[in-house]
Amino acid sequence: MQITVKLFASFQTGRFQCDVRSYPESTLVSHILQELAIPESEVGIILLNMIHAKSDQSLAEGDILAIFPLVGGG
Amino acid sequence: MDSFLKTLQKKARENLISWSDQQLIAQEFQLTLAEAEEEILQAGFLPTRYQRNQQMISTRQQLHLFQSRVAVIGCGGLGGYILEELARLGIGQIIAIDPDVFEESNLNRQLLSTMSSLGRPKVEVAKQRLNDINPAIRVTAMATAFTKDTGQSLLASADLVVDAVDSIATRLELAAVCNHMKIPLIHGAIAGWFGQVATIAPGEETLQRLYANWHHGKGVESQLGNPSFTPAVAASLQVAEVCKLLLKQGTPVSRKMLTINLLTMQFDEIPLP
CATH class of the missing domain: 3.40.50.720 (NAD(P)-binding Rossmann-like Domain)
Known part of the structure; x- marks a missing residue:
């Protein structure tokens, strides 16, 4: 299935901004985080089709996944 | 307060009150500098420091910010x-x-x-x-x-x-x-x-x-x-x-x-x- 993955802020560094990628059926958000070597501890928010999602959610054909890092400096 | 208004009218240049006049006004009317600034704004005059704000912030709004x-x-x-x-x-x-x-x-x-x-x-x-x-x-x-x-x-x-x-x-x-x-x-x-x-x-x-x-x-x-x-x-x-x-x-x-x-x-x- 085709998933559009959008990365924000520091997650783009060494990866990409937006990419349409192929994954097997029943892929979870956490599988994509692992594939992209994004530690879950660094993840702030995950939006699946613009709605808040958790890393154990499964994906469906055509989904748009956006991943933001935790930003906390002041 | 009539004398306060008259003083402001006398000192104002195009509705603006300079810092030195704000200090004199505070002294004359026994106000703190903060009270003087608030009274000046309340009376519809603008401290000169806000002159470049006034195209986007009215004097009434400037008073609201000050309060x-x-x-x-x-x-x-x-x-x-x-x-x-x-x-x-x-x-x-x-x-x-x-x-x-x-x-x-x-x-x-x-x-x-x-x-x-x-x-x-x-x-x-x-x-x-x-x-x-x-x-x-x-x-x-x-x-x-x-x-x-x-x-x-x-x-x-x-x-x-x-x-x-x-x-x-x-x-x-x-x-x-x-x-x-x-x-x-x-x-x-x-x-x-x-x-x-x-x-x-x-x-x-x-x-x-x-x-x-x-x-x-x-x-x-x-x-x-x-x-x-x-x-x-x-x-x-x-x-x-x-x-x-x-x-x-x-x-x-x-x-x-x-x-x-x-x-x-x-x-x-x-x-x-």
Whole structure:
């Protein structure tokens, strides 16, 4: 299935901004985080089709996944 | 008050009252500088320092800003710029809260850090700076950490709170206290080339959503650091939100987050309903 993955802020560094990628059926958000070597501890928010999602959610054909890092400096 | 008005009319140049006249007026009518500034605005005259504000901020609105009380939590990277801009905007009462002293590693980005301020409490330096900008501003400097226990007394009577802290744990406590006290919170956070800003009305749980996956520790700023320009950008956006909220103008970044990427110059609005 085709998933559009959008990365924000520091997650783009060494990866990409937006990419349409192929994954097997029943892929979870956490599988994509692992594939992209994004530690879950660094993840702030995950939006699946613009709605808040958790890393154990499964994906469906055509989904748009956006991943933001935790930003906390002041 | 007739003589007060007559004095203003005599001294005003195109409705503007100079600083030296504001001082003379305060002396003549036995007012503090803050009281004199408020009375001048109340009478429809404008202190000359606000001359360049007046195309976008009316004298009545300038009075409203002067009568407003804004608390800034954190006087470091974001906080230094926020305090500077609030003072120049004309906020009349500013509460500055920070438990720390300035260190050498602050010099790359924190506006209030200078060679002469190293080792001094950040809030003390902030108070001196704001007094240098406008002695009529009433500054409350609290060299203490914000916690959910101290929060209520620290924020008492604040109209708005600006988040300039450097800890996610403290931010979540700040959001809870503001929500409980029904005070709007202007959130800002930075890391390297990146930042985020959100305006949170009482009852909204934007920060709890933003940091829902957080368990402990810092965000990516611990790996990315912070340069000189990112705090200035995020802080300026936060102060624009303060101005809009107090003057009830424009559209705030409400129920969403503005995410800032200065490496690609991308600004994205992320809905957080």
